[in-house]
Amino acid sequence: MENEKHHIVPYKVYIYILVALVAMTFLSIGITKINLGEYSVLGAMIFANLKSVLVLTWFMHLKFDQPFLRIMVGFVVLVFFAVIFITFLDYYYR
């Protein structure tokens, strides 16, 4: 616990994360340039979600925080997806 609280992330870890984020940005641009129709949105959103996981875990330090913070963030994400799902159930079957 005491160790986690004072965990100092080395600079190079942040550089690796940045490289991964920039690479995924270009991949998501590339995937939308190829004409995949409906799936290009899906591809871009998968990359956006992967990027946000990296930002939350490393930049926002959740990896080194207490578990209850991770649980709360997970819960908020779940609530958000549930609201999207329910809203689309309504519109899709109208």
Place this chain on the structure above:
Amino acid sequence: MEHVAQHSDPHYDQEASKLGMWLFIFTELLLFGGLFIVYAIYRFLNPEAFQMAGHELNITIGAINTIILLVSSMTIAMSTSALQKKNIGLTVLLLEITIILALIFLINKYFEWGVKFDHGIWPGSEHLLNDMAHGEVLFFGLYFVMTGLHALHIVIGMIIIIVALNKVQKGTVHADRPSLLENAGLYWHLVDLIWIFLFPLFYLIH
């Protein structure tokens, strides 16, 4: 000696201030989340119009701004590590870089919006209302509201980072009392997080 005094401050609780910041971030996520749901529904109802309107946006400027925000997120994350390592000079430098990158983002946004205005596209403009389809009006309405609200967050984030920077220089934010800098960082990452979704949804519809 002064560090001992700081540690015994009964009003300072690093975990609690982090928790408070996260609770605030949840409200922000759901604010933008609501807008994303509005976007998703209108796009679902007007797929062709959204695709047409999306062509008006400049992928290059969007991509440059994405990378600027990602780099600035890295520099502010690094500044927390620098502060923990008691390297004040590097902390200050990294925060200054973050602020400059934020400013460049806003300048790009200014030119980007300027081009839209030159094309006669702004909320309620005659060109938008008379010549464009209903779905395109919705697309540009959401574009201006969501990127505008995001830009407002950039401005607020810059102010918070400037305050944190001042306190680091004054020595009231230091390795044993880093919460203000940590929370400024969390806010800035939130701004980055929102942009990560704004970019593909508005710029990459092709």
